[in-house]
Amino acid sequence: MKPSHRLSNLLLFFHLISTFLQVGHTSNISSFYYDQCSPSTCGKSILKFPLGRNAPCRSAYITTSCENGTVFITDDENPHIKYKVAEDLTDEVYSNRMVKFVDVSLFGCGPIPPFKGSTANAGFESQKWLVEGVFHAKSDYWLGTFFNCTKKPAEDIVSRLREGPCLECGETSNLCYFYDGYMSDIPNCRPFRTIIPVKVFNNFSMVGNLRKVLQEGFRTDWDGVCGPCMEMGGGRCGYLDEKRRSGKEVCFCNSGVHRHNCSDGLIIEPVAEGGGPKRRDPKRRMMLIIGFLLVLVTVVACAIYIYCLQRRRMKRRSQQRGQDEQVLRRYLNNDNSTPASIETFLHNYNSGMPTRFSYKQLKKYSHNFTHKLGQGGFGSVYKADLPNGLVVAVKLLDETEQSEAQFVNEVQTIGRIHHNHLVRLLGFCFDKSRRALVYEFMANGSLxxxxxxxxxxxxxxxxxxxxxxxxxxxxxxxxxxxxxxxxxxxxxxxxxxxxxxxxxxxxxxxxxxxxxxxxxxxxxxxxxxxxxxxxxxxxxxxxxxxxxxxxxxxxxxxxxxxxxxxxxxxxxxxxxxxxxxxxxxxxxxxxxxxxxxxxxxxxxxxxxxxxxxxxxxxxxxxxxxxxxxxxxxxxxxxxxxxxxxxxxxxxxxxxxxxxxxxxxxxxxxxxxxxxxxxxx
Structure with missing residues (x-):
């Protein structure tokens, strides 16, 4: 065996020692979180990520509670913002990643509740513009602001509002308006952030009792980042970091804490936080060392065997992997944490969000790219008609490194965010050398x-x-x-x-x-x-x-x-x-x-x-x-x-x-x- 090989085996040996010494600690913490995130019940509902009962096992920024068999979620930063889960949380709900909420402040028939918190920034601080945590209102609902006014606002303000029915159940002499978005306080008017069905917004005259309509709730969805963890191998999704920040979800499994799912091979070492278990004491560590020495020969032999086997496999597969590695380096900026394939990357950023189209589909929907809308720095934009009648804009990217980088950046950046004043990414195409992005169609073009x-x-x-x-x-x-x-x-x-x-x-x-x-x-x-x-x-x-x-x-x-x-x-x-x-x-x-x-x-x-x-x-x-x-x-x-x-x-x-x-x-x-x- 060459000296370099011996050195590599020695490094592998010390790595195995370190790994063995941490087994007890890692297993201890992993078991703690695995048990914490065990599904529980509330009435007929199942509580698990992102609506778990315990803090590590629910979405960032929210608290889940069970009151008389009904599930509620509360905003951690603004506890007075509270929603009732308007349906039983079944396995089907979690599989579809869709759930209906009702704003509890709409219960009853009284006047709309006043803002709480800072008067200067009431809209931004006391009532959040999105729903909560990872939950987003579906596209057939509109986020806006209702105003209940005792006096008619100034004409320049009224011109920007839409008249609508009031939220009180009975008759009222007040004037009520709706604004498509957020607007700060209007004199003599009480604002209320709400989420309303698009069909109602487009025809207020058809609504007899608006509060009753809103009491039916609105549908939300959430991303599928934790889907592979919970659907593959019985993992339980959650956070090691007690601050619970989206994007840092991990997968708790019987075999340890994994990055994505229980079979991805990416085991990470958890660090005890807050109420988690404590590290083992020095005496316990010494006992582990003694136990390790008893199996030293076996461990070294296994390590050498695995290393040699891996080397042979790498040689056989080097030619096959060459092209894939080049593609990944180009798309993922030489990141050592690159997923195993570009498909894995797209799954991570696309799960439950934009739709994947083939180039053949987009060519058909755009009538062979005949209706050109414009030319951008990275490609041309064409009009297309989807089979469901929806008109979209297809950006066909040039075959350059810059356009390929834009493809990844667009999917990663706006593939999972929606806002009334951001163009929505509806889909993408990733066929061999063809790259395309599918956006909502903007009838009046650019400014x-x-x-x-x-x-x-x-x-x-x-x-x-x-x-x-x-x-x-x-x-x-x-x-x-x-x-x-x-x-x-x-x-x-x-x-x-x-x-x-x-x-x-x-x-x-x-x-x-x-x-x-x-x-x-x-x-x-x-x-x-x-x-x-x-x-x-x-x-x-x-x-x-x-x-x-x-x-x-x-x-x-x-x-x-x-x-x-x-x-x-x-x-x-x-x-x-x-x-x-x-x-x-x-x-x-x-x-x-x-x-x-x-x-x-x-x-x-x-x-x-x-x-x-x-x-x-x-x-x-x-x-x-x-x-x-x-x-x-x-x-x-x-x-x-x-x-x-x-x-x-x-x-x-x-x-x-x-x-x-x-x-x-x-x-x-x-x-x-x-x-x-x-x-x-």
């Missing part, structure tokens, strides 16, 4: 074709009130990515081309190919190279030594979009009549802050006082967002408050770095940031 002056001289298609709604909706979508997802998501490429509009001109953020997903404890990411689109990417993405990329980077890009919406043109126009107008953010700053610019009518004509106030608000918000220093930029939640007029907007400081710009009030032009970009 850029509505804010840039067209060559045909047609009048503007969107009014200022509608542009303002688009700005607010886009901000909500970005704020959801930053603050409301289970993981923090940085989009890294906010621009008008990536803001799509549906048939009602509702904005939805799209194209997550450059997105970065962070855990909640991480606020920034370091990029190996510049990314994003020049003109929208913030300085920290392209200028060396200017700090890490954070959620404030998306705020900067959003600010540039807002200013383009205001100027009805691109931020930098070389054909402008003056130097100060060439770089529009400079012109806006001079006009609204320094007040030495020209007339606003150069960019916008025939607008009334109300429209001018919208333009002024959007301009000031945009200037705050594009501050050169990230710490001066507002959060997206603050942006929403400013756009909706809930706070006074102070005059922003100069939004350009003084080291690369000269700001004076006597007509000397400022040097645009775009002229000073330094690429990594």
């Amino acid at each position: 850029d074709k509505y804010i840039y002056q067209s060559d045909d001289g047609l009048p503007d298609k969107l009014g200022w009130a509608q542009l303002h709604e688009i700005a607010v909706g886009t901000a909500r979508g970005i704020a959801y990515l930053h603050d409301e997802c289970r993981v923090r998501i940085l989009h890294c490429d906010i621009k008008p081309h990536n803001i799509l509009l549906d048939e009602r001109f509702t904005p939805k953020v799209s194209d997550f190919g450059l997105a970065q997903a962070l855990n909640r404890e991480t606020s920034h990411v370091s990029l190996p190279r510049g990314r994003g689109t020049p003109g929208y990417a913030p300085p920290e993405m392209w200028l060396m030594n200017h700090g890490p990329v954070t959620s404030k980077s998306d705020v900067y890009s959003y600010g540039m979009v807002i200013l383009e919406m205001v100027g009805k043109r691109r931020n930098f126009n070389e054909e402008a009549s003056s130097e100060s107008e060439a770089y529009f953010p400079e012109w806006a700053y001079l006009h609204y802050v320094v007040e030495v610019g020209g007339e606003w009518s150069k960019h916008n004509s025939d607008q009334g006082r109300e429209d001018d106030e919208i333009v002024r608000t959007m301009s000031l918000v945009g200037l705050w967002c594009i501050q050169f220093e990230p710490n001066l930029r507002p959060t997206m939640c603050r942006v929403i408050e400013m756009l909706e007029g809930n706070v006074v907007i102070d005059a922003p400081p100069v939004p350009f770095d003084v080291s690369v710009s000269r700001v004076v009030t006597g007509g000397t032009r400022m040097i645009p940031i775009k002229d000073c970009i330094v690429h990594h």
Whole structure:
């Protein structure tokens, strides 16, 4: 045997010693959690993950309780948010991963309950926008805000609301409205976050007793991350970490604690937490060492045999594995924890979420890709009609490394999140060399074709009130990515081309190919190279030594979009009549802050006082967002408050770095940031 082989066997030997010494400890803790997560009952319901009775065995952020044979879930951070499970939890329910909830505050016939907690942030802090934990409302339900008003709100607010029946069971003189999304407090109105069937939202006139409809509950689903654990080999899903954070689920089995399922071979060593069992004492450890020495020869012989057998198998399979390993390295960035195949990867991120299509199917549904909707940086987008009548957009990716990386990033980032202002990923195609992503169809295309002056001289298609709604909706979508997802998501490429509009001109953020997903404890990411689109990417993405990329980077890009919406043109126009107008953010700053610019009518004509106030608000918000220093930029939640007029907007400081710009009030032009970009 070669010396290198002897060294390898010696290392394997010490590894076996370490493993043996930990067997008692690992088995002890594993048994503790395995017993903790044993299914229990509540009336006719079975309680197991994600609705287990004990803390390690239920979804993050919720508490499950049993009251008189009925199951309830309560929000850990806001205990007054409570839902009744409106059906028996059977094995079929867990297999389908769907369950119906009812908001207990809707029981009875009294008035809707008031907000609890902070008045300033009542909507975000006291009533969560999603449901709870891993549970999400199904697509045939709408998340919105009801308002019960003793007086009619101002006309500009009423124009954004829908009239609807009140939630009280009896007659009332109050006026009731529904808003499709979250809106902060309206004077003389009591808000209430609710989840309503889409068919009811589309036709309130058909509803006689709205509260009775809502008391029927709403359906939710959850992802299938723990499916393999609970369905393969009798594992029990749960958390070792007592903080219970989604994405850290493990599988408790008789053989130990596994990463995915009881037969995946990925046994991990648990660390005792909180109420778990304690480590064995030194005397017990010494007894294990003595016992190990008695079987030393057998263990070494087995280790050598297994090692040699594995070497022979590796040689026989090396040729077969070569191509698969290359594909995995390209798709998973050389990560040593790469799944055994790309199918495993797709299962991990797709279980219970987007639908997988074959290339042949998409070719048929799109009529051989004849109706082209547009061209993106990574491929072309085509219109397609699914057999069920649903119209979708199919993005057929180019065969490049960048497009392949985008495929993985999109499935991983938005495959399991839904929001009214985010384009939903409905499916994907992974056939040999063909990659495609299937999105919901957005009838009115991207925002850029509505804010840039067209060559045909047609009048503007969107009014200022509608542009303002688009700005607010886009901000909500970005704020959801930053603050409301289970993981923090940085989009890294906010621009008008990536803001799509549906048939009602509702904005939805799209194209997550450059997105970065962070855990909640991480606020920034370091990029190996510049990314994003020049003109929208913030300085920290392209200028060396200017700090890490954070959620404030998306705020900067959003600010540039807002200013383009205001100027009805691109931020930098070389054909402008003056130097100060060439770089529009400079012109806006001079006009609204320094007040030495020209007339606003150069960019916008025939607008009334109300429209001018919208333009002024959007301009000031945009200037705050594009501050050169990230710490001066507002959060997206603050942006929403400013756009909706809930706070006074102070005059922003100069939004350009003084080291690369000269700001004076006597007509000397400022040097645009775009002229000073330094690429990594």
